[in-house]
Amino acid sequence: MSRIGKKPVALPKGVTAEVKGQTVEVKGPKGTRTFTATDDVTLSLEDGALKVTPRGLSKRARQQWGMARSMVENLVTGVTTGFRKELEIQGVGYRAAMQGNVLKLSLGYSHEVNFDVPTGVTVTSPKQTEIVVEGIDQQLVGQVAANIRDWKRPEPYKGKGIRYKDEFVFRKEGKKK
Structure with missing residues (x-):
């Protein structure tokens, strides 16, 4: 289990996110950023937070789980504080x-x-x-x-x-x- 991947990425006030398949688009006061995840993880928007879950128990899926969550968190940080x-x-x-x-x-x-x-x-x-x-x-x-x-x-x-x-x-x- 990924300790990093388990945590949902909270969206601060003034930040909106849109999930389309494997792509997430985050808009904030500083601009817009997008990230496309691999097919090993699933991106979802639940309760004002972005959640990343693995699609299987393979080693690659578990590796991509934590990495994809970190990338999504960097998008949110970038559009809020930079x-x-x-x-x-x-x-x-x-x-x-x-x-x-x-x-x-x-x-x-x-x-x-x-x-x-x-x-x-x-x-x-x-x-x-x-x-x-x-x-x-x-x-x-x-x-x-x-x-x-x-x-x-x-x-x-x-x-x-x-x-x-x-x-x-x-x-x-x-x-x-």
Whole structure:
């Protein structure tokens, strides 16, 4: 039995859901999101909550049960509060600035890095050393944050680079004489 899958996903005030076969569409104040589940689970709307049940006792059905429930919960969270990733830049001369739909990064290279922000996410730079990625799709927000971080990952000797706000970078000691 899936402990996660057993719990129904409650719909907060202002959020509506519509189930059509294996597809669930959730509408909320921040937008609309859809998810199509596999044939191993059944989606139903009961008493103002979305419920996911397995169609059999096979291993795949039990695996999809918890995963489908988590995906539906992420839809509801996305359209109500949204998802957010915060990045910070450390290093002398390293900075970020938004110009229209392009994030301009100065990261110690001989040129400036221009990162085109995809549709569906909002990237802001409240300070020169901070980047905030927000959106209603958790996967897209995380992927955009990871792509920005990949331009200059934090290095272990001086700690310079782009890191997540709560990330711990293990520091190494340099060479000794």
